[in-house]
Amino acid sequence: MLNRCVGMMLGAAMLLASSMTPSALAAESAQLQELRGKLATSTGLPRRQAARQILALGAEANDVVLSLLADQDLVVRRNAHRNLRARFGDQALAYYEKGLQDAEAMVRIVVVEDLIAWQPRTEQVVALLQKATKDSDNEVRKLAADAFWDFHRDYLTLRKRPQWDHNIEVKQQQELPTTGWRFMTDPGRNGHVEKWFAPDFDDSAWHAATIGKWWHEALPDTVGHYEGVAWYRFDFTAPPAPDYEYNEAVLHFHAVDESTWVWVNGQYAGELDIGTAGWNVPFDIEIGSFLNWGGKNKIAVRVLNAAGAGGIYKPVEFQVLK
Numbered sequence: 611m612l613n614r615c616v617g618m619m620l621g622a623a624m625l626l627a628s629s630m631t632p633s634a635l636a637a638e639s640a641q642l643q644e645l646r647g648k649l650a651t652s653t654g655l656p657r658r659q660a661a662r663q664i665l666a667l668g669a670e671a672n673d674v675v676l677s678l679l680a681d682q683d684l685v686v687r688r689n690a691h692r693n694l695r696a697r698f699g700d701q702a703l704a705y706y707e708k709g710l711q712d713a714e715a716m717v718r719i720v721v722v723e724d725l726i727a728w729q730p731r732t733e734q735v736v737a738l739l740q741k742a743t744k745d746s747d748n749e750v751r752k753l754a755a756d757a758f759w760d761f762h763r764d765y766l767t768l769r770k771r772p773q774w775d776h777n778i779e780v781k782q783q784q785e786l787p788t789t790g791w792r793f794m795t796d797p798g799r800n801g802h803v804e805k806w807f808a809p810d811f812d813d814s815a816w817h818a819a820t821i822g823k824w825w826h827e828a829l830p831d832t833v834g835h836y837e838g839v840a841w842y843r844f845d846f847t848a849p850p851a852p853d854y855e856y857n858e859a860v861l862h863f864h865a866v867d868e869s870t871w872v873w874v875n876g877q878y879a880g881e882l883d884i885g886t887a888g889w890n891v892p893f894d895i896e897i898g899s900f901l902n903w904g905g906k907n908k909i910a911v912r913v914l915n916a917a918g919a920g921g922i923y924k925p926v927e928f929q930v931l932k
Contacts, residue, residue, distance in 0.1 A: 642671055649674075661686045672697060679705060684714050691720045695728060703734055710738065715747040722750060726757045743800040751798030758803050761871065761878040767894040768832055768858045768931050782930040786821075786846060793819035793829065796839040796912075806841050807873035807910035813843050824867065825921035835919075842911040842922060849928075851903035856932045859898035864924035865890045869914040874900040875907055881898070884914055894929075 620691040638646075645667075648660035651919055661678055664671050675697065678690035691709050694702035702724075709721040722742050728735045742754035769778055794806070820828045820840065828836045833840075846873070861872065868889035871881040877900040882893040901907060913921060 638670060639667075640665060642674070646674060646729075655806055658685055659684065660672055662689065662903055665692075666688060666772075669697070676705075684716060686866060687714070688713070688717045688720050692724065693716055694724065703738065707738055709793050710742055710745075715745075715750055717744070717774070718745060718747065718750045719753060722753045722757075726753070740803070743798070743803045745798075748797050749801075751800050755798065755800035755803050761802065763878055763880050765784070765896065767860065767880075767896055772793075779932045780929050781854065781932050782849065782852065784849065784928045785863075786844065786861075786926045786928065788820045788822040788925075790844060791819045791821055792816040792843040793825065793833075794841050795833060795836055796841055799839045801839065801841050801912065806878060807844070807878075807912075808878050809908040811843075816843070821922040822925060823921070824919040824923045828921065837915055837917060837920065839912060839914050840920070842909075842913070844911075845907045846907045846909050846928070848901055848903050848905065852930055854932075857894070857929050858896050858931045859901055860894040860929050860931060862892065862894050862927040862929050863922070864892050864926070866911075866922050867918075867920045871895055871912040873908075873910040873912075875902060885916075892924075 611899075617631055629706065642664070645660050645664050649657060652660060661681070661683075664674050666676070675690055678686055680685045681690065698705065706721050710718055712718055712721075722739065724738070725735055725739050725742070735841050739754050739757050743751055743758070745751045745754065768774060792813040794801075794813070795925060796806070801807075808811075817829055819825070821842065825840060828883050861874075861879075863870065865880070865886075868886055869881070869883045870888075870893075871883070872879045872895045874897045878897045879897050879900060882888050882891065883893070911922065915921065
């Protein structure tokens with residue numbers, strides 16, 4: 611197998627050399643010619659070192675760099691895909707598109723990293739990143755999906771506002787049912803790209819689930835001791851709008867293991883994201899401005915469990931606060 615790989619590397623290098631015109635070869639610096647020779651005749655670490663030195667050269671090495679994008683050595687191929695824009699400008703996108711089809715995830719990860727760094731983010735770049743969110747490898751999908759995370763809502767909940775010096779009264783509360791929830795794991799962490807939070811998203815293929823227990827207890831056979839991101843969806847009928855003065859309506863989570871992001875009717879409502887320390891922390895998500903009073907509301911909850919048990923394992927209450 612080793613001899614076969616070496617033979618393929620040598621053959622590729624010889625093909626590149628034979629395809630160059632004498633004038634092109636003459637235009638090469640002595641350094642590039644020497645490195646090309648090492649690339650053709652060496653193997654293992656010396657060959658990788660020669661490739662690295664070629665990648666450090668300027669435009670004169672462009673033809674060789676293009677050949678390295680298809681090199682049989684994974685490390686050489688991965689390194690060749692880095693920072694292509696600096697060398698080829700916008701033409702690099704064509705090479706990145708081909709790189710997303712590489713058989714090795716390590717190469718595709720490098721391509722996605724460079725696409726994320728590409729500014730301004732053109733329609734073509736966005737299209738390539740969106741393609742990567744559907745990659746077969748979880749790490750590639752996660753990296754690409756993170757590039758589309760644009761959910762922020764900066765506020766302090768009523769219970770945490772330091773300037774609020776009044777007693778907070780729960781004027782109305784309603785515990786959400788533990789049954790009737792839909793659940794799906796999201797190992798590639800790209801559910802937000804697929805808009806799993808949207809009210810009209812079709813979750814019919816999801817698991818029927820309960821809350822008030824960890825997901826490995828609620829779904830022992832289909833989910834088990836899964837670690838990563840998962841989503842819950844629930845249809846909640848809100849009571850009629852209060853006919854009295856109030857300050858805010860919240861979803862009060864008694865605890866979620868361990869990081870949580872919440873949408874109501876497709877609108878991003880807030881999060882608790884303090885790492886593993888958040889696994890037993892009660893918190894509020896203010897939803898008054900998104901709520902359909904007296905009607906149905908779609909709640910979507912994204913949960914990250916980094917270690918151990920995970921899920922909405924304690925009650926969730928709808929509360930009206932004053």
